[in-house]
Amino acid sequence: xxxxxxxxxxxxxxxxxxxxxxxxxxxxxxxxxxxxxxxxxxxxxxxxxxxxxxxxxxxxxxxxxxxxxxxxxxxxxxxxxxxxxxxxxxxxxxxxxxxxxxxxxxxxxxxxxxxxxxxxxxxxxxxxxxxxxxxxxxxxxxxxxxxxxxxxxxxxxxxxxxxxxxxxxxxxxxxxxxxxxxxxxxxxxxxxxxxxxxxxxxxxxxxxxxxxxxxxxxxxxxxxxxxxxxxxxxxxxxxxxxxxxxxxxxxxxxxxxxxxxxxxxxxxxxxxxxxxxxxxxxxxxxxxxxxxxxxxxxxxxxxxxxxxxxxxxxxxxxxxxxxxxxxxxxxxxxxxxxxxxxxxxxxxxxxxxxxxxxxxxxxxxxxxxxxxxxxxxxxxxxxxxxxxxxxxxxxxxxxxxxxxxxxxxxxxxxxxxxxxx
Ligand SMILES: *Cc1c(COP(=O)(O)O)cnc(C)c1O
Numbered sequence: 001x002x003x004x005x006x007x008x009x010x011x012x013x014x015x016x017x018x019x020x021x022x023x024x025x026x027x028x029x030x031x032x033x034x035x036x037x038x039x040x041x042x043x044x045x046x047x048x049x050x051x052x053x054x055x056x057x058x059x060x061x062x063x064x065x066x067x068x069x070x071x072x073x074x075x076x077x078x079x080x081x082x083x084x085x086x087x088x089x090x091x092x093x094x095x096x097x098x099x100x101x102x103x104x105x106x107x108x109x110x111x112x113x114x115x116x117x118x119x120x121x122x123x124x125x126x127x128x129x130x131x132x133x134x135x136x137x138x139x140x141x142x143x144x145x146x147x148x149x150x151x152x153x154x155x156x157x158x159x160x161x162x163x164x165x166x167x168x169x170x171x172x173x174x175x176x177x178x179x180x181x182x183x184x185x186x187x188x189x190x191x192x193x194x195x196x197x198x199x200x201x202x203x204x205x206x207x208x209x210x211x212x213x214x215x216x217x218x219x220x221x222x223x224x225x226x227x228x229x230x231x232x233x234x235x236x237x238x239x240x241x242x243x244x245x246x247x248x249x250x251x252x253x254x255x256x257x258x259x260x261x262x263x264x265x266x267x268x269x270x271x272x273x274x275x276x277x278x279x280x281x282x283x284x285x286x287x288x289x290x291x292x293x294x295x296x297x298x299x300x301x302x303x304x305x306x307x308x309x310x311x312x313x314x315x316x317x318x319x320x321x322x323x324x325x326x327x328x329x330x331x332x333x334x335x336x337x338x339x340x341x342x343x344x345x346x347x348x349x350x351x352x353x354x355x356x357x358x359x360x361x362x363x364x365x366x367x368x369x370x371x372x373x374x375x376x377x378x379x380x381x382x383x384x385x386x387x388x389x390x391x392x393x394x395x396x397x398x399x400x401x402x403x404x405x406x407x408x409x410x411x412x413x414x415x416x417x418x419x420x421x
Contacts, residue, residue: 035051042067051374054400055389057376057387060378064390071309071310079094098113102262102308110277114272114275116152116273118152119154120275125198127275128259132230134284136229139195143177196230204350208381213253218253232255232259243349245320245348259277316391320348328344330402340356353384353385363385366409373405377405
């Protein structure tokens with residue numbers, strides 16, 4: 001089964017040279033993995049040294065159809081020869097088509113286009129506050145959000161996010177934001193009130209460690225928002241666009257938000273984001289209240305149209321459920337066989353293996369070991385190895401990915417035993 005070329009180990013001198021070159025010119029915000037990808041196709045990534053890796057990271061839940069999918073390449077190159085950019089001084093055909101698709105396929109009536117998840121959330125947060133201001137007054141501006149949530153890296157979105165370290169040193173932060181523990185219904189009941197503009201949540205707290213929200217919790221959030229004239233906002237930047245087996249995760253929860261933010265997989269690798277809302281809520285974004293130079297640009301929207309056409313096919317969504325079950329069962333087996341995971345969490349193709357107590361803090365080490373075994377994965381914090389592969393990954397490819405994670409886990413488990421004895 002030559003689906004995926006054999007793995008190889010990045011040479012360490014080469015990794016050091018890459019790190020030195022990076023550190024010389026890049027701001028020190030990132031510490032990239034020790035390989036330099038040069039080209040990719042499907043779930044196969046090739047580095048500058050000609051080594052191949054099986055990609056279960058998918059550009060952090062972005063490359064929903066894998067790398068360089070023919071339908072996306074065709075959409076991009078076709079649009080590239082026609083029209084790139086106009087700004088919102090003009091409307092354009094791909095943007096209108098995409099807005100028509102998104103409103104037809106979701107609860108939403110109106111769309112605002114941005115270029116990233118943070119910007120989609122910035123739009124959602126500003127819209128929620130503006131709606132509350134228009135209908136109830138300036139006092140109603142509070143945002144209720146979850147501890148460990150991630151909503152992006154702008155000042156407003158780090159303030160709403162539930163990782164205090166991401167907001168540290170960037171103050172003064174926007175005010176009126178409350179954080180509560182996920183799934184704590186009494187905390188939710190205690191904090192939502194007459195001054196609440198919005199309850200802002202990820203249907204699955206992804207970056208924070210793949211924390212599943214109880215259906216009853218999300219339903220209670222909906223009820224409390226209705227009681228207090230607050231808006232329920234779902235950040236579906238990571239869970240959206242087929243990732244959990246439905247087009248958006250809210251469909252599977254049986255709870256409909258008033259505003260939804262989407263980005264990551266929407267462009268399959270081309271930057272795009274959007275805030276979706278009901279007509280009544282969207283009406284508060286009157287002319288001049290918000291905007292973006294690049295938002296809705298024809299290249300991004302042409303690619304996103306092609307992506308949405310593919311991702312909404314029933315056989316693709318069925319593959320997400322089937323491969324999700326396969327990978328989840330596979331990770332559980334690796335956990336049992338090696339003792340490295342205590343639990344596997346997630347839904348569809350958003351999955352995390354939780355490091356067992358004996359391997360506490362070891363998610364990053366497992367990710368690095370996995371690179372040496374020819375498979376690219378992600379972490380979610382220090383305790384979760386996360387995978388967010390292409391939604392069209394095949395059964396054979398998923399099996400190879402699992403084999404390689406198993407190899408890495410066995411290697412790490414034996415070296416951890418060696419070091420502790
Ligand atoms: C990635 C992510 C964001 C931020 O998206 P960017 O495109 O990096 O700005 C926001 N919310 C969630 C849930 C995400 O996973």
